[in-house]
Amino acid sequence: MSIDADGRAFHLDPRDPTFFADPYPAYAALHAQAPVAFWHEAGCLTVASHPLVERILKSRDFGRVLSQDGSGRPVRGDIPDHLAHFYELENHSLLDLEAPAHTRLRALLTRSFVSRRIEALAPEITSIVEDLIDRFDPSSPVEIVSAFAEPLPVAVIAGLIGVPREDTGHLLRWSHAMVAMYQMGRTPEVEHRANDAAREFRDYLLHVIGEKRRKPTDDLLSGLIEAETDSGKLTEEELVSLVVLLLNAGHEATVHQIGNALAALARQRVPLAPLGEDDALLERTVEEALRFDTPLHLFRRFALRDVEIGDRILKRGEEVALLLAAANHDPAVFPEPARFDAGRARIPHVSFGAGVHFCIGAPLARLELKIAFRGLARRYPKIAPASPPRFRDSYHFRGVERLDVTL
Template identity: 55%
Template sequence: MARTTDPSALPASFRLEAGRLSLDPSDPDFFQNPYPVYAALIEASGTAWWDNIGGLAVARHDLVSSILKDRRFGRIVPSDAAGRPDFSQKPDHLRAFYALESHSLLELEPPTHTRLRALLTKAFVSRRIERLAPQIAAIADQLIDEFADHETVDLIAAYASPLPVRVIADLIGLPASASDHLLDWSHRMVAMYTPGRSLDAEHAANRAAEEFAAFLREIVEEKRKRPADDLISALIAAEIEGGKLDRDELISLVVLLLNAGHEATVHQIGNGVKTILEWSSHAGDAPASLFSTEPRAEAAVEETLRFDPPLHLFERYALVPVELPGGVTLARGEKVALLLAAANRDPAAYADPDVFIPRRFLDRSAKTVTSFGGGIHFCIGAPLARLELKIALERLFLRCPDLHLAATTSYRNSWHFHGLETLQVMAGLVDRRPRHSPP
């Protein structure tokens, strides 16, 4: 279905001419609502060289999906046959940060990526994730109990943020008492991925990397002496079985899992609550109605992931010269900026893409969302993220049926990692009879 973008909805910094896009990612009119820009880009052809990013912006669903799976592209241009990056030219004040990044799955290509991902895949098998459901529900109920008497509450701080960090920390094998430190380290490190980051942000990220790595080294040594039923213990076992994993790789994997395993879920819970409350106010249907059956709940969750996902940008690099449909050519080493959220709003893939339709994914022929990436770098924690989102939304709306927005929402100045600053709501009457007990 064709659509035409209203020019007045576009940011003042937006220029799209002759296949070149000029747009400041820190323009508030953009990061508060990037979707008109995505629509204009798709209408123009779906690709444009984005000067501010230094790469080819790709917005079409078909192109984004195909490039994610195309082995002519990689997350890095490897510096050696092992598929590792070359960070030797990074500045000294980021030494600790890039020491972790050099072993991160997101910065590796085969064969090293293949070896490390295979080890992690064992921890994320479906039966292990499904066993977490009662624990996730119990954490959700406990957090709801804590704000039940409040007239208004910031759901980001009180619910969306603490829930996933507690879940992923327990899965990994980290103490719940460390949650505040884990959140702080994660926030500072993730800020490194913000376009136009400041020098202060770089120093803060490096300190966080030092502190996080030192903390994990102590945890790993404790787990060596007293293994438990957690991911760190399983990875330690892999480390000593034929040299499949060394300590630096283990530390980097845990850092990545913690950062990726809660940051995106925090934003998706917040974005999902906002989306459903706005839909409810217009449709006149109770939010809890979306979770009346398992198929409806799964469809609603998938639609929130399509409509307003947390991850908007995923970068890849051409490993060989590539010609894309439409005659666009890329030399080896040139970057593509895959606009995942734009692909999710492509009218060629989804009818009425700018409308939240909770039942959309009841139709099994609906296109797969790009929110978790694709190919060998597809998000390994996607099943856990979907489960957390479903339970978090279901418990919230079932126990707080009168929940509604108490203030205008605004997004953080972090366009590529799209999430709300705060989400002020009035909870109304809270059902004090949860089905689950705190763990």
């Protein structure tokens, strides 16, 4: 990493193994020397300051898309043939919409994604956690990502939405291929895999939706099919894109958060056992884990008009990268940010974003994390790493790729 002497720009290779294994020293350098600076490899201005990141997330001066057709949907120009299926889904994705399209779709989703539906999942999540832990072999190290962190969220979100659990292998494969598109430095191979996955995912969901129309059940997908506001129901394209987003976002980030949290607790020597009996401590630990090593490190916004950021002017149409994980380690907001402290003052982190695009799945993620940590703490309170965690080369999603533990 190299920062210009005036602190207005820096070079940093996100594929550097030293960086993606531990990006926090680089973030600390940004806070000290360049909290608002141009990142050459990202091609845009970046913001590490917590107050500024939070302000931009909430500001109507910034949006996820710049060119719109009046409905809040993106206008992308020419799309390469090898990405046609991928962008067919993206054009209706809640993440890439602004008002009024975003407002309408979010309202329809909220009608089905209500808190009581999430709270009612607790027994089912507990059952999945216990079943996965039952499969551990305590006589040898357990690879906790593949044995626990990965199968738990995908089983939960599949059950919530109403797709067969036996299909989760397909969901994981499609999701991994599509999420790779959001990483820095994607290749043509990544694009082709994502496009194929988008086509297969769409065809699969159209079949499931057809079945739900004929025979509705008590699940989110059936609820979305029936959901309606004054603006009408979801179109078939909107429904497919929304379910793809829920399935992808509903497990990718939680997989990484479980792995990241377990690695952090071990590295910081935080005992697991008390989390099995102290609900207040468990809740604080989950919030600190979300702050300490969140999966989503970077989120981009376009300036919708000329706007001042710190001492910089961002012109309309220019992009800004919000470093969410760096903001969560802002020493001006979180004293000793590199220390895991479940007792620290509850200052809102930005791990779930903020403003109109605040993560609608945040309550589900928190519930899964609490039940997962409680289950592990009660069954195997002395979990310890058998070897250092290995992080995946996937910036700006950060996640443990492999973590072997002894029970």
